[in-house]
Amino acid sequence: MPIETPLTSLLGIKHPILSAPMAIIAGSRLVRAVGEAGGFGILGGGYGDKDWLEKEITKLQASSAPFGIGFITWSLAKRAELLDIALDAKPRAIMLSFGDVRPFASRIKAAGSLLICQVQSEDMAKQALDAGADILIAQGTEAGGHGASRTTFDIVPAVIDLAAGRVPVVAAGGIADGRGLAAMMVLGASGVLLGTRFYASVECDGAEEAKRRICAANSGETVRGVIFDVSRQIWWPAPFTARTLINDHALRWMGREAELVHNVEAVAAEYATARDAGNYDVAAVFAGGAASLIHDIPPAAEIVERIAREADQILSGQRNFPGTPLAVSSR
Template sequence: MTIKTALTSLLNIEHPILLAPMAGLAGGALASAVTNAGGLGVIGGGYGDKEWLSRELLKAGNAPVGIGFITWSLQKNPSLLDQALAHHPKAMFLSFGDIGEFEPRIKSAGVLLIAQVQNVAQARKAVADGADIIVAQGTEAGGHGSVRSTLPLIPAVVDAVGQHVPVVAAGGIGDGRGLAAALMLGASGVLCGTVFYASQESLAHPNVKQAALAANGDDTLRSSAIDVARGIDWPEQWNIRTLKNPFITQWHHDLGRLKQSVATEKPRYLQAAADGDLDVAAVIVGEAVDFVREDVGAATIVQRMVSTAEGLLRGAPQMLG
């Protein structure tokens, strides 16, 4: 049995699974591993480090992968898009901001445009601005996001724009049960980040991987503390889900004072991240961290997810009397 959807047809992939473009973590090795396993790997270009992106694209080899950017950050350095498009990615993945100004350049390069949204209004606007695929991200997701929960958000977005473009579910999806459920909600596939966070190909620090393997969804929290500490001016509508730690607990409800302390807290935070000091540095995972329990390769994760989903979908008719 093969799961065929509008997403697999449009992207010409075997399985309806996309790798989330986790900034600094989803590099060329991880993206190519997901692509070679039948999904679509997306390199996490994040805030735009040209040297890092060039290096990771080389690591991806000839595997057709996508490239993801944080949209509001790309607006400050639009030349990054030219660098990305020069590598002829399978798709460009834009999150957190209006895609309209970038759509003509992406489409003229013959590249598909994936837009990640957090509510129905954003989905409608992204489709109007030329998105080929919509990723509807629920608040359960790791990293930056908003407030809508995945379960009701997905069918709402499908109802709003699903007749025009494939809709991909994101947020809290970590195994084949989540994939099967997303398909039943009307999605054409899933976007997963957390479940690949501790994979063998991930660029995460070894300490971070071990923390993810030991954590569960109850250990996560949405906050703006680490963005303030890093001096990154994220728009207020988006905060970031991570594992709780002493640093985040200290500053979560005292962001005003943290802003006044950035001169000392920023270097402290950046050094902790480099050292893998998790009393300070954040482990950026979502509620699907419950499903991160083994140090395995990305291909194994994809294969297990698809196998479980296929089994559930095959058995679904037996529920009907």
């Protein structure tokens, strides 16, 4: 059965499951597949590749499924014209993460799109609400890619309390199955945003070797830090750092970040060569703590249906959380 929440009503979707706008690898194939399965896919606009954005938007417009487009906010501020390209496509929503949304909020809402803001603290949530956010994503540090230090079980209820029912709050970070969706709904979230789980899907445009490594990862085999941003010479603002799978490059420089910065030109050249060759002993796989829960690479539609079905069974009392003596029931 569909799980109806304020989020599903607002976005006009069947399941309260969103796919994260992972830069470049969350392309039109993934976004369309998630949307057609009843979730909500968000295109990964990332740092702002105009040609890529226009090409992927054109592909998306061939589908009737609703979709969103996501941007790294501080990077969008350097190429604000990309927002016009996105809004011309009439997405159901624009998602902004990691920066001040106020310069863009009025344009997004005037164009008729919903404004989704990803936040990592109460102060960020207050700023987003003041700017007119329609949906808040409360992102915990367990999330893959960039984020901050608050845990999912800390930040999600804090943002829910702050929002006080004014807008739906979506949980992100360390969630990969129906247990995670059910748990977040018990906390009061209206849905979940998943990155790493959809990275390991057929339609994700990530490298197959990267997907394989996600499936092989064990608990504790991710790390949050600045090593890969420094190695790519992409200087992210504080407090945002990146969570990745631990590989040889991470092990080489963990605890030696100052030395890495000192040798950045030589290391960056080595890193670029390895990345272009698909060498993931050096190149980053941006993945979250939920990687240890992921063991297969199915179609995105199967992921959506599987998570929705499992969460519904738990919430309706038909199925227990593993290891619990009593069923959780919300009905």
